[in-house]
Amino acid sequence: MRILVVEDEPKLALAVKSGLEYDGYEVDMAGTGEEGFFLVHSSSFDLIVLDVMLPGRNGFEVLATLRRDGNKTPVLLLTAKDAIEDRVQGLDAGADDYLVKPFAFAELLARIRALLRRGKPDVPATLIVSDLTVDFASRSATRGDRRIDLTAREFELLCYLIQNVGRVVSREMLARDVWKEADRHSPLDNVIDVHIGRLRRKVDEPFPKALINTVRGVGFVIRDEVP
Amino acid sequence: MLYAVLTSSLLLWELRRQLYRYAVQDLETVEGLLSFSSHGQVLFEDDYHNHPQSKFIQERYLEVLSIPDGEVLFRNDRLAKEHLGHSSFAGEGKDGYSPRLDHLSDGTRILVLSREHRIHGKRILIRLSYSEEPLYVQYRRLLWMFVLCFSLTLPIAGFASHALARRLLRPLKDMTCRARRITPEELNERLPVENSHDELGQLAQVFNQTLDRLAQSFARLKNFTADASHELRTPLASIRGVGEVSLQRERNPDEYREAIGSMLEEAERLTRLADSLLVMSHADAGQVALQRGSFRILEPMREAAELLGVLAEEKSQSLRIEGDERAIVEGDRLILRQAFVNFLHNAVKFSPIGGTILLRARVENSKVIVTIEDSGPGIPVEHADRVFDRFYRVDPSRSREGGGAGLGLAIAKWAVEAHRGTVAVVTGSEREITSGAVLRIELPLNIWTLPLGSGVR
Numbered sequence: 001m002r003i004l005v006v007e008d009e010p011k012l013a014l015a016v017k018s019g020l021e022y023d024g025y026e027v028d029m030a031g032t033g034e035e036g037f038f039l040v041h042s043s044s045f046d047l048i049v050l051d052v053m054l055p056g057r058n059g060f061e062v063l064a065t066l067r068r069d070g071n072k073t074p075v076l077l078l079t080a081k082d083a084i085e086d087r088v089q090g091l092d093a094g095a096d097d098y099l100v101k102p103f104a105f106a107e108l109l110a111r112i113r114a115l116l117r118r119g120k121p122d123v124p125a126t127l128i129v130s131d132l133t134v135d136f137a138s139r140s141a142t143r144g145d146r147r148i149d150l151t152a153r154e155f156e157l158l159c160y161l162i163q164n165v166g167r168v169v170s171r172e173m174l175a176r177d178v179w180k181e182a183d184r185h186s187p188l189d190n191v192i193d194v195h196i197g198r199l200r201r202k203v204d205e206p207f208p209k210a211l212i213n214t215v216r217g218v219g220f221v222i223r224d225e226v227p
Numbered sequence: 228m229l230y231a232v233l234t235s236s237l238l239l240w241e242l243r244r245q246l247y248r249y250a251v252q253d254l255e256t257v258e259g260l261l262s263f264s265s266h267g268q269v270l271f272e273d274d275y276h277n278h279p280q281s282k283f284i285q286e287r288y289l290e291v292l293s294i295p296d297g298e299v300l301f302r303n304d305r306l307a308k309e310h311l312g313h314s315s316f317a318g319e320g321k322d323g324y325s326p327r328l329d330h331l332s333d334g335t336r337i338l339v340l341s342r343e344h345r346i347h348g349k350r351i352l353i354r355l356s357y358s359e360e361p362l363y364v365q366y367r368r369l370l371w372m373f374v375l376c377f378s379l380t381l382p383i384a385g386f387a388s389h390a391l392a393r394r395l396l397r398p399l400k401d402m403t404c405r406a407r408r409i410t411p412e413e414l415n416e417r418l419p420v421e422n423s424h425d426e427l428g429q430l431a432q433v434f435n436q437t438l439d440r441l442a443q444s445f446a447r448l449k450n451f452t453a454d455a456s457h458e459l460r461t462p463l464a465s466i467r468g469v470g471e472v473s474l475q476r477e478r479n480p481d482e483y484r485e486a487i488g489s490m491l492e493e494a495e496r497l498t499r500l501a502d503s504l505l506v507m508s509h510a511d512a513g514q515v516a517l518q519r520g521s522f523r524i525l526e527p528m529r530e531a532a533e534l535l536g537v538l539a540e541e542k543s544q545s546l547r548i549e550g551d552e553r554a555i556v557e558g559d560r561l562i563l564r565q566a567f568v569n570f571l572h573n574a575v576k577f578s579p580i581g582g583t584i585l586l587r588a589r590v591e592n593s594k595v596i597v598t599i600e601d602s603g604p605g606i607p608v609e610h611a612d613r614v615f616d617r618f619y620r621v622d623p624s625r626s627r628e629g630g631g632a633g634l635g636l637a638i639a640k641w642a643v644e645a646h647r648g649t650v651a652v653v654t655g656s657e658r659e660i661t662s663g664a665v666l667r668i669e670l671p672l673n674i675w676t677l678p679l680g681s682g683v684r
Contacts, residue, residue: 183565187571191535191538194538198537
């Protein structure tokens with residue numbers, strides 16, 4: 001999978017590049033709209049990560065030109081301004097998704113995966129990590145041969161974590177995708193932490209191996225770590 | 228000048244009307260004074276009518292013609308050799324008096340009236356005329372008087388009114404001078420109020436009140452900026468400190484991981500702070516568009532409680548909601564819900580383990596009253612007014628607890644006020660839980676969507 005990142009802030013660009021490469025993507029970089037535009041025309045990409053605030057031609061203009069030329073490559077817009085007009089303008093210009101800076105890297109990865117997966121449904125009936133099995137149809141979770149009693153919210157949280165197995169999910173992602181909250185606010189972070197704690201008590205504590213991990217400052221991840 | 232001409236012309240017109248009326252009267256009198264002598268001569272007994280009734284009617288000209296041959300039967304002495312038109316014209320003097328203007332040979336303007344008359348079976352035409360010159364004399368005199376008066380009084384009036392205007396406007400000039408000195412940095416200047424009852428005094432008062440409000444909001448803004456900068460500096464200091472210290476010597480991967488995680492946590496705080504500041508600035512600028520809808524106030528209260536219920540559970544607190552289902556408000560449900568989340572979060576945070584939090588909604592005097600009681604330490608009276616201020620904390624040492632930036636209550640207050648409501652700390656009675664803080668929120672009741680017969684006034 002080949003991704004073009006158009007971003008003028010060198011530090012962020014470098015971080016995004018190495019992060020994506022670590023996740024197995026092939027990454028090309030462009031520091032200006034013109035450069036990005038040239039690269040899009042000279043080679044083909046599976047996805048473009050496009051910053052809105054660029055020197056010279058801004059992201060909206062680059063995007064609009066691409067779409068006018070009939071280029072259908074999925075585009076993920078990065079916008080620094082949390083203004084609704086910006087989102088609307090971006091989606092109008094033909095963006096497939098947008099992300100507000102500063103974003104969690106886990107979130108960027110999740111959005112990229114979602115865009116690349118688009119149109120390819122992959123909803124297995126059950127997911128298994130180590131000895132933990134989550135059955136989506138019957139909405140039940142078992143560890144070993146023991147059934148785990150979960151509340152509705154705890155089950156959704158577990159589903160989200162296990163669907164992103166091995167990848168860190170941020171509190172922002174949980175707030176939006178599990179709690180369906182439009183804005184993330186500080187009380188919600190506490191609520192998320194409490195729920196993670198309860199989930200851990202049910203899923204991990206009775207068993208010798210812990211599966212739910214906290215990555216400090218980033219978020220949570222279900223991972224089958226070698227003990 | 229136009230006024231002078233108009234007035235004089237009006238006078239002339241009125242005088243002419245009078246002249247005409249007198250002339251008609253006179254003509255009728257003259258009719259009775261005419262007779263034929265035995266020789267067929269026309270006699271006129273003008274000794275009867277020697278004194279004119281009006282000072283304008285001094286010069287009577289009289290001419291009598293026979294009809295239809297037009298022979299001059301009589302001409303009075305004043306007319307002498309002049310004539311008042313030669314032969315009669317068609318219909319002259321038949322119906323009415325055929326008034327017309329004419330000139331004598333010396334240019335005297337005259338008004339001529341004619342009247343057909345019968346004496347001893349003979350048809351005669353009486354022509355009576357008066358000079359209009361005295362009228363014009365009056366007219367000119369008046370006009371001149373006006374011109375003279377105007378030319379004399381205008382400069383005087385002009386000078387006087389200029390002086391008067393200057394006197395009247397002097398306070399305004401003063402005000403302008405002072406107003407010019409008022410800048411965002413120098414908002415203490417106020418306009419002088421000389422007389423609070425006249426218009427200028429009132430203007431100055433209103434202006435001063437506006438300045439007071441401006442000064443207040445500038446002061447708030449200054450504090451806000453200073454506070455925001457302070458709040459930004461705290462996580463920045465942490466990031467820097469943690470980063471620099473961890474680079475002081477070689478460390479093992481776990482230590483690095485720990486350091487980076489800690490820095491990321493602070494970055495999170497910064498992000499949240501930036502978000503809250505953005506919300507506040509949108510709110511300040513009035514840029515938040517409310518999605519209007521009508522709903523029971525209990526709904527967002529319950530949703531907030533559902534969201535934060537686990538936090539209360541963790542502290543074994545009892546969280547109760549009770550209230551009137553008829554308490555319906557109009558507004559943006561999500562924004563009010565956010566306000567309740569913030570209020571409730573505060574209540575949970577400050578109530579002790581095993582404490583009680585009580586949310587109640589009721590309808591009172593066309594208002595929806597929501598009270599939020601907690602069993603925490605309460606809010607001291609001296610802080611009651613300020614707990615809703617941005618970044619304000621009753622206990623500064625708690626500033627880092629829970630990661631809150633001290634904007635939660637300020638945002639909640641804004642949300643309530645955006646719905647034309649008020650929120651205040653209740654300091655006196657009206658509480659069920661003995662200790663703890665009580666917040667009282669008032670919102671307008673939406674009476675139009677109440678079901679009929681619900682009995683709420």
